[in-house]
Amino acid sequence: MQRTVRFSLWLAVPLALFVPAISALAQSGTAAKPAVPAKNPLALTFKKPDPAKGKALSQSCQGCHGPNLASTNKAIPGLAGQNPSYTRLQLAAFRAKLRPSQVMWQQAANLSDQDIADIAAYAGGLKPGSAWKVGDEKVRAKGEALFHKGDSGRNIIACAICHGDNGRGNDYLGVASITNLSPEYGLAILKEFKGAPGFGVPHPDAMRIMLRPMTDADLKAVAAYISSMQK
Structure with missing residues (x-):
C-alpha cells in the first residue's frame, strides 16, 4: 500500500461534492443554473451483510493482508477484527480513488456496495492478529x-x-x-x-x-x- 498522504481523502471528498456547483458558477455571461448534487462516493446502499460472501470475496486480499486477514507484514495493516463501519469507509474511499493506493484502487474498482458491506462484515467477525514482538x-x-x-x-x-x-x-x-x-x-x-x-x-x-x-x-x-x- 502506498504511503502517500492518506488524509487527502478527507480533503478530496468535500471538493468532489462541490465541483458541480463551482462549475455552474464559472460559466461566464449566463445565469448559473441550480447544480444537481453529486452523489456522495462514500455513501453505500446495501442489504444485510453476508459474511460468507465476504469470505469468498476476500480471498484475494490475503495475499497482502495475510491469512485470515491477519497481516504478517509490518508495513501492511491487518483487517481481521476491524470494525465494519471503518472498513466500509476505507474500501469506498479506495474505490472512488479518494485514498491513494494504486493496488487498492484496482482491488476495489469492481466491488459493489453490497460486496464492500459483505467483506467488512466478514473481516469484522475475525479475531485480530497476534501481537507483534517488541524490541524494547x-x-x-x-x-x-x-x-x-x-x-x-x-x-x-x-x-x-x-x-x-x-x-x-x-x-x-x-x-x-x-x-x-x-x-x-x-x-x-x-x-x-x-x-x-x-x-x-x-x-x-x-x-x-x-x-x-x-x-x-x-x-x-x-x-x-x-x-x-x-x-
Whole structure:
C-alpha cells in the first residue's frame, strides 16, 4: 500500500461534492443554473451483510493482508477484527480513488456496495492478529502509559478515550480498531495524522489535535504498544 498522504481523502471528498456547483458558477455571461448534487462516493446502499460472501470475496486480499486477514507484514495493516463501519469507509474511499493506493484502487474498482458491506462484515467477525514482538519493553511501557492515561502535564489525551482500553474502537461511531496493528504501518499513520492540516472533519481532526503535543519518541512508543496490546 502506498504511503502517500492518506488524509487527502478527507480533503478530496468535500471538493468532489462541490465541483458541480463551482462549475455552474464559472460559466461566464449566463445565469448559473441550480447544480444537481453529486452523489456522495462514500455513501453505500446495501442489504444485510453476508459474511460468507465476504469470505469468498476476500480471498484475494490475503495475499497482502495475510491469512485470515491477519497481516504478517509490518508495513501492511491487518483487517481481521476491524470494525465494519471503518472498513466500509476505507474500501469506498479506495474505490472512488479518494485514498491513494494504486493496488487498492484496482482491488476495489469492481466491488459493489453490497460486496464492500459483505467483506467488512466478514473481516469484522475475525479475531485480530497476534501481537507483534517488541524490541524494547521500556518503549512499550511508555506507549502503554500514554495510551491509557495520556500525559496531562503535556496536554496529551489518552488514546483509550476513543479507541477503548482494549483498542477495539467503536463501530457505531466509525472509530477504528487498532489492536495489534502492525507497528511500521501504525507509526506511519500516527505521523500522517499529526502532520495533517485542520479541515473540520471530526475523526481526523480529533487525531491531529490529540497527536499535536506528542514527540516522535511518543509516537514510536504508542505504535509499539498498540502492536502488542493482546499478547
